[in-house]
Amino acid sequence: MDSGLPKLTIRNMAEKILIVTDDAGESYEILYAKHRFEEAGYKSVIAASKKKKLHGVIHDFHPGWTTYIEQPGYQIDADISFDKVKAKDYIGIMLIGGRAPEQLRHNAKLIRLVKEFDRQEKWLFAICHGIQVLLAAGLCEGKKLTCYENVRLELKSGGGKWVNKQSVQDGRIISAQTWGSHPEFYRDIFRNLKR
Secondary structure, X not given: OOOOOOOOOOOOOOOEEEEEOOOOEEHHHHHHHHHHHHHOOOEEEEEEOOOOEEEEEEEEOOOOOOOOEXXXXXXXXXXXXXXXOOHHHOOEEEEOOEOHHHHHOOOHHHHHHXXXXXXXXXXXXXXXXXXXXXXXXXXXXXXXXXXOHHHHHHHHHOOOEEOOOOEEXXXXXXXXXXXXXXXXXXXXXXXXXXX
16 A cells, blocks of 8 residues: 655665774764664664773863863774774775774774775765874875864874865765764765765
């Protein structure tokens, strides 16, 4: 029986997105990415340095503070460790912000993996401090990108051009400033994934 309602198109669940984070990753960015990709019919896989329960954080601003504060966030399970990931199995990689990228940019396995995603011409998504991982992989030179405003000096030092917009696309890289950029960022992501 035809209900007269439009039929939803569900993407092939074999299409996977790798979400990269670790302890001190921004809880809201992790869970929003996971749920938003799954809502659109993709399989999201959370990767970290170890397969374990991750300790997410929440960053926010309070009156009188000149920078953000950090509070404990959600505990989130990592599905896989970096050494088990094969880039060929994914259509893109999402680099989450928070403080996790501070340590992850020194993780040789992850940097090799990000470079492999780039070599295979996969999508590269970075939000907030996630740009630090792209910088460590040497993938920002000559690119117009965005990130959390207090990381822009690192981006410029790495040869990138910081653009003060919520979401910026340069080729296969789509970057965003903060979790406040989610609407623009995910509109840009899904507009491109549908191509």
